[in-house]
Amino acid sequence: MSRRSTESIAPEQLAKELWEGILGLDEAAVITAVLRALDEGADAESVLLDVIAPLQGRVGEEWAANRITVAQEHAATAINERAVAALARHPSAHRTRTRGRVTVACVDGEWHALPARLLAEVLRLRGWHVDYLGAQVPTPHLVAHLHRTGPDAVALSGSIATRLPTAHATITACQAAGTPVLVGGAAFGPDGRYARLLGADAWAPDARTAADDLARAPLPRPQPDHQAIDDLPHLSDQEYTLVARSRPQLVRMVFTGLEDAYPAMRGYSETQRERTAEDLAHIVEFLAVALYTDDDDLFAGFIRWTADVLTSRGVPAESLLPALALLGRELKDFPRAAGILRSGSTRLTSSPLTAAGTAE
Incomplete structure (x- = not known):
């Protein structure tokens, strides 16, 4: 049984510890700090979204500013991914399934999987049955999975805008299979403008909002005669x-x-x-x-x-x-x-x- 203290570590302090471990490529230190915070009563969702997610954004900023190399950026991302995996196995992160089923996947060609993984873990924490399919999922395989499992929704993640034409085809194919599509990630624009353009059923700016929206009301399933928005006149x-x-x-x-x-x-x-x-x-x-x-x-x-x-x-x-x-x-x-x-x-x-x- 995990130990609980009356006062859990502040997110700012945990973020500082994790950043030092990330810069030092010290995976063990990062995972130890995350597990210790959970043992001391830190909220798992807050650790995911208020600590690890911003740190991953900072990794990208450091690479863009030429303060870390591509190799360091990849190693830092891998450390964050393993920290998320360690958090998911912690006893405090185990929840009884009380909601429906959601498939979480990245657009085919999209290698930036951590945003989708964060959403998957948040949904699990909130009681959803989650099928997390990971990075660059080919559309035919995604659709086949939908036919086998019949989820309530697909959450589709995209970070790079060049994958938007593929995202469009994927949205259309999922809807044709009778499954509504929630999209998110930087590729869809800060205001979700490309989500609307490509006919997604819903858009969320971040994982917390996506989880809130899915909990508030189910996305309506596309009708059998659903006409996808696949005609862009321009x-x-x-x-x-x-x-x-x-x-x-x-x-x-x-x-x-x-x-x-x-x-x-x-x-x-x-x-x-x-x-x-x-x-x-x-x-x-x-x-x-x-x-x-x-x-x-x-x-x-x-x-x-x-x-x-x-x-x-x-x-x-x-x-x-x-x-x-x-x-x-x-x-x-x-x-x-x-x-x-x-x-x-x-x-x-x-x-x-x-x-x-x-x-x-």
Whole structure:
């Protein structure tokens, strides 16, 4: 039986201990601190959402600001995941199932699984039977699972906006299987605008709100004759399809042109050249999803964030401008794409640099 004290550790103190353990890549210290806090009476849901979740956000911010490496970021994320697993096994986290069944999964191609895992554990703490399927779940396998288990809802998580077209197909497929879909995560926008655009049944800004909403009232099941919102009129111009399909060629042409448009690139090392190609691929990906959602701000926000990340690594943010110009030249016959690229360039030149990054 766990020991209970009259006064549990403050979340701020626990967060400080965990952060020190995370920075030191000391998994044992992190797990020990979490279990000790639970033994002393800390609320498991609060530890998940008020301590571990913000610390994971801080890990992403530290990576974006170039204060930790990619390897450190991955190790820190793994430590947080194991801390969540340890919490889930603690006696104080065991709850009798008093509610229905929810499937929690990440969009196919989405590797950032911790937000979904946090939601799954919060729902379990509140008495739900939870099927947690983890990262990048292929839509056909998700739908097959729904047919086998008949959950009350699917909670679909997405952190990266480039997965929104896949999320759209997944939402539609789940609804066609008769299961309502609650979505969440940074990919769907801070106000849930893309959740509405893609026809999700509900959206929540965080795990606590999602759990509250599911407890308040069941999501209505789609009717057999449910008509999914899969007709986005702006896609009729085919710009999204053409840009998405031609991404390798666009990256190659812009990369080649940059050697003349941005002379500093001629002195890049092989590693720097590889990273430049990766950055260009991300730019084209975000351009494509901005075309899919018909939202200039999605692309402009990504460009602003990328500029901050580059600046933190000693690369001038202005180096993005010739890349956007070259991409605009290649897509001069695509009116929406050209407008989105202009919006990105304007955002880059009209606002001062901010603290680097808000996401991994």
